[in-house]
Amino acid sequence: MSTPGSQAASPRRPLDGIVVADFSRVLAGPYATMLLADMGATVIKVESPNGDDTRLWMPPERDGIGTYYLSVNRNKSSIALDLADEQDLRTAYAILDRADVFVENFKPGGLARFGLDAESVRERWPRLIHATITGFGTAGGASMPGYDLLVQGMSGFMHVTGHPDADPQRAGVAIFDVVTGLHTAVGILAALLERQGSGDGLGQHVALNLLSSALSGLVNQTTGYAAAGDNPQRLGNDHPSLYPYGPFPTADQDLIICVGNDHQFARLVQTLGVPELAADPRFESVLLRNQNRDELRVLMVEALAAGTADHWFQRLQAVGVPCAPILDIAQGVQRADDLGLEPVVPVGAPGTRQVPLIRNPVSFSRTPVAYPKAPPHLDEDAADVRAWLEATPARRHDADRAADPEAVR
Known part of the structure; x- marks a missing residue:
């Protein structure tokens, strides 16, 4: 076994060989890392001993696990680590020693005491792509919790959603968590390409926040204000620029x-x-x-x-x-099936635990996405991850090794 959770029969995929240390929780980060995992990246989901909150977000549920969690965590390997425990922190460091990408959505400053803030990561792991997701940035909004509904309200999205004579409405899904997850995946892929072509092999810090992603995702509505001073209002189901x-x-x-x-x-x-x-x-x-x-x-x-x-x-x-x-x-899922889009796929290798989930929307002609591993139970892959750490050399710069000769390798 070359990587935790790998399946020997899996076809070649676009991100084979890329290792992602996923310290993110809930939706935006896990959605981004799931997309990378579908494309072949080895994603190690590092959870607290209590696990990702969304495991318990139910109903609905399947086999006692919230389907919210199942929706964004396939093709990953789970290990539970308490970063306040010295040995667990060393294991987390060992994972990062071997990773290409580090994704986290802790509150600004929350990882500093573990030596995992942006400055410390840049110094210790200079080749690492470090993606940080916050709700409202690290300046004036640093203390604000990053819940999607708050962003729907503060971005103006709710103000333009709903009937003109009724109250503002939220979307039926955490839309800006999803948009931010997509932006995160795009940013990570761009940073990986830049690192590959830079010649120095150095990574960089990729910072995202839900409010900026929301304002970008509001496209014509926010641009109408920025470029023309137009402040759009609720139109119900009408379009501001087209009719019918x-x-x-x-x-x-x-x-x-x-x-x-x-x-x-x-x-x-x-x-x-x-x-x-x-x-x-x-x-x-x-x-x-x-x-x-x-x-x-x-x-x-x-x-x-x-x-x-x-x-x-x-x-x-x-x-x-x-x-x-x-x-x-x-009916929407059934209509997609009627159109030949095969929206639901069994996730998990034959003979293992399988879960029916929604297909990755990207189709590659030569290196298709695959679904070898069902969303993991908490700490399900701890033994595999530790065995992989023992068998896999660290990928840190010589200067970093010299600075920390006792680091786990």
């Missing part, structure tokens, strides 16, 4: 219709039996349709009442007008 673009009632239920240009609008109204609307001076451009959306909505609802959502879905799809039904989660 949202759900519309039919004879039985709502159907989402998304029109992004004049050609799509012409095909829409032709199919609805009101082709004259394409040449109506109130609706003949994107800007005019936005300015006269109330009048257009009345006419569209009247036309759509002549058929069911499925009737219009079939007809509009046939002429290339973007549209979709509103499904629940179960």
